[in-house]
Amino acid sequence: MDKDDARKLSPAEQHERRRQVIRAHQRGRSKTEIALEIGLSHTAVTRIIARYEAEGMAALAPRKRGRRDGEDRALTAEQEAEIGRIICDKRPEQLKMDFALWSRSAVMQLIADKFDIHLHVRSVGKYLRRWGFTPQKPIRRAYEQSPQAVGKWLEQTYPEIARRARKEDAEIHWGDETALVNTDVRGRSFAPRGKTPVTLAVGGTREKLSMIATVTNQGKARWMIIDGAFNHERLIEFFEALVKDTQRKVFLILDNLPVHHCKPVKAWLAEHGEQIEVFHLPSYSPELNPEERLNADLKHVVRTAAPARTKAKLRSAAEAHMTTICEEPERVKCYFQDPHVKYAA
Helix, strand or coil: CCCCCHHHCCHHHHHHHHHHHHHHHHCCCCHHHHHHHHCCCHHHHHHHHHHHHHHCHHHHCCCCCCCCCCCCCCCCHHHHHHHHHHHHHCCHHHHCCCCCCCCHHHHHHHHHHHHCCCCCHHHHHHHHHHCCCCCCCCCCCCCCCCHHHHHHHHHHHHHHHHHHHHHHCCEEEEEEEEEEECCCCCCCCCCCCCCCCCCCCCCCCCCEEEEEEEECCCCCEEEEEECCCCCHHHHHHHHHHHHHHCCCCEEEEECCCHHHHCHHHHHHHHHCCCCEEEEECCCCCHHHCCHHHHHHHHHHHHHHCCCCCCHHHHHHHHHHHHHHHHCCHHHHHHHCCCCCCHHHC
16 A cells, blocks of 8 residues: 555544554554555554554544644744733833834834844734733823823722712712814725825814813713813703702812813802812823713714714704714713723713
């Protein structure tokens, strides 16, 4: 019988050949006879019999082909773990690297600088996938933000606010302001390759509205659209409406916009301390505010719809969407499922 190249056989066919070798061996056939009968080389037959005698029939079962996991890698397990920790704990600029984000090229440079091991960018991508790393859009964070202040807020300040709210039967609202303009059209539009689509200009007049709103982790949303400058008078007007609408004491959490700290606002809050208390997030920490997700929700709808050519149409579009949001408590609750604000859920 002609010899076959066993490497071209399927794993199941290879397994059956090995079993045939062992059965012939058990019948007392010589290795030369087995090789001629089954179509394998004398060396292959010898190896099969040796594996069987050392480990039994289990040793003949099909195995995963190619290089075994962890074999012949450029990085050791310890080196892989160290690179993973650095990516999680540091930004490239903190290591004086000329990269803003951890791209494959940045990780490739990190490995070269750290261990003098030079990998191809595709190999770096394979390592990253193996470690469970995926390319993600990073959240923006201001340089001025204090990690200590954020840690204190998450571990001490907010838990104390929540404890007091339960004790005093108060309702926690998260508030923020945002601006809407009729010329802000974003997103992508399909078009033939090489022919960039054109967004028609809205008009010569840029219309702008402001909105202040609050959300709760129980699915409530309260809002007020403002035509004109947002100042302490409009803020106090919103406070009054919020207190009137809520049957319980309000604990309102805001950012550190200057108008939130001005004297008229402080004076009004001092007079209405039994109805409302205001707390402030750490400076430069918008990612900690669940209400930012409502703003993003609203702006996405306004930006992707047909542009509003007048302020009246812009206001109508905003009011229609905010009314929809208020009628969908589960939608508001979903804002609190973002990993950065889940602490407030």
